[in-house]
Amino acid sequence: MLFWGSLLKKVNVGLIGLGYQGKTYLRNLLRLENANVLGVADLSKKALNFAKNAGVENVFSDYHDLVKVDELDAVVISLPNFLHFDGVLAAAEAGKAILLDKPLARDVEEGEKILSTVRKNNVRLMMGYNLRFHPALRGIHEKIADGFFGEVQIAEATNVSAGPFASRSDHVGPVSVPSWWYDKKLAGGGALLDLGSHMIDLLSWYFGEVDRLECYLGYMFNMDLEDTATCMLKFKNGPIASVKVGWFSRDFTQTVQICGAAKNVGLRVYPLTPSKLIWSDVKRKLGQSDDGPNYLELKYFVNCVHNDEQPNPSGDDGLRCMQVVSQAYEKGVKV
Ligand SMILES: NC(=O)c1ccc[n+]([C@@H]2O[C@H](COP(=O)([O-])OP(=O)(O)OC[C@H]3O[C@@H](n4cnc5c(N)ncnc54)[C@H](O)[C@@H]3O)[C@@H](O)[C@H]2O)c1
Structure with missing residues (x-):
């Protein structure tokens, strides 16, 4: 009982x-x-x-x-x-x-x-960092670990959209963006911290510690927050990866590419149509459900609380990601 x-x-x-x-x-x-x-x-x-x-x-x-x-x-x-x-x-x-x-x-x-x-x-x-719960991106993590790609040399992660300026409601017509989003003191950063941290966390989960980096920061909207960031990351025991993020586009593109000695895979997470195709293909292979990353992330967190287990990504993962982002800001060349 x-x-x-x-x-x-x-x-x-x-x-x-x-x-x-x-x-x-x-x-x-x-x-x-x-x-x-x-x-x-x-x-x-x-x-x-x-x-x-x-x-x-x-x-x-x-x-x-x-x-x-x-x-x-x-x-x-x-x-x-x-x-x-x-x-x-x-x-x-x-x-x-x-x-x-x-x-x-x-x-x-x-x-x-x-x-x-x-x-x-x-x-x-x-x-x-809910991209870790996207079935296809999780599938890549498993495939890197089991050697499917061979030695990975080059990787890429892109996340370009309107960021916080994207439509924030289901209503037709403009809806105001909460002002903290474009106040550097309150937000801490722009597209690099917001979207770049997602991609940096994902790549760090795949490849481990970042050894060194270069970064370019763009300011199309003339705010004191960057609306574009392009980084090159060299991983200690892994590939060179590019991270490209932006808040400047009404279109939404999210892609990940892994190039290894044995296999090259390019995954379009968004736009949705091809993603759905790939996603359902990965789901079939891995026997996963139809649920999205946010649902899967919450389900995992609640299970960890129920079982009194430490969930991942942990706070330490969050800090490591902040350290890379902060280094990118320090070294960032404004363009
Ligand atoms: N994981 C993701 O993919 C993802 C996507 C979007 C946003 N985020 C993150 O989520 C967080 C929130 O972003 P958002 O776009 O939803 O912001 P938002 O401004 O739309 O929502 C913040 C909410 O907090 C409330 N709030 C503000 N001050 C408060 C206080 N003192 N006490 C109680 N409530 C208060 C506001 O009323 C608002 O409802 C940010 O940290 C952002 O980076 C994550």
């Missing part, structure tokens, strides 16, 4: 920040069989109404109140970058496991503060 009881126990999850990305988390959390969305916190009444309409009973305007709820096991934090530290601090001091959306912080120093808070309070921290 006890055994079944522990298997069926739902993990009580709180969601902090119900903006653009938070809504994706909420939709997917509500689909998880072994999670119960115990509460949501957001400053915006509109966001809290959205949560209530989706069936969440407990809503809070102050996340410090949500984390105090005894029954809560874990939180998903999807706050603006400048609140990542305070959100983690509140959740860690309340003893909750944390899934923190990327990036870890605005800079390395703030990232280190987050990790020491997590260690001091002995809680689990997972970073929301």
Whole structure:
């Protein structure tokens, strides 16, 4: 009886920040069989109404109140970058496991503060680098590990879109972008930190430690935040990889290419149509489900909380990624 009881126990999850990305988390959390969305916190009444309409009973305007709820096991934090530290601090001091959306912080120093808070309070921290949960990109990780590509010499990762300027709602017509996104002090960085960190985390998962790098930063919109970044990364035990990211295009392209001595593979993750073809092909081979990366990421996190296991990507992975991004900013040539 006890055994079944522990298997069926739902993990009580709180969601902090119900903006653009938070809504994706909420939709997917509500689909998880072994999670119960115990509460949501957001400053915006509109966001809290959205949560209530989706069936969440407990809503809070102050996340410090949500984390105090005894029954809560874990939180998903999807706050603006400048609140990542305070959100983690509140959740860690309340003893909750944390899934923190990327990036870890605005800079390395703030990232280190987050990790020491997590260690001091002995809680689990997972970073929301959800590309690691994309079935096809996960498939590449497995294929690199089992030698399918032979020795990889060259890799490429591109993520070009309108970034935060992309349509932020289902409504037709322009919707304003929350102002923190283009305030360097609040966001910490532009396209490199936002999209580049996704691609750098993915490549670091594939190939390990970055040894050295070069970077070019573009400023098409004349903000003090870069809207374009192109980096060349040399991995210690691996290939040279290019990372190309931008916030400047109404089109959306996300690609990964791996060139090895035995095989070369180019994967178009977006646009969706060819991705779906490749994705379903990989799914057939690996026997995976139809669910998207965000759902799979949350499912994994909730299972880790249930089993009291450390989830990956970890906070340390988040810090390593911040260190590479910070080096790229230091060395970045403005063009
Ligand atoms: N993993 C991904 O692919 C992905 C995609 C987009 C965004 N993100 C990350 O998600 C985070 C949020 O981005 P977004 O675009 O959803 O931002 P957003 O501005 O749309 O949403 C942030 C939400 O936080 C709320 N908020 C702000 N201050 C608050 C406070 N003091 N207390 C409670 N709520 C508060 C806002 O009302 C808003 O609803 C960022 O860190 C971003 O980098 C990740």
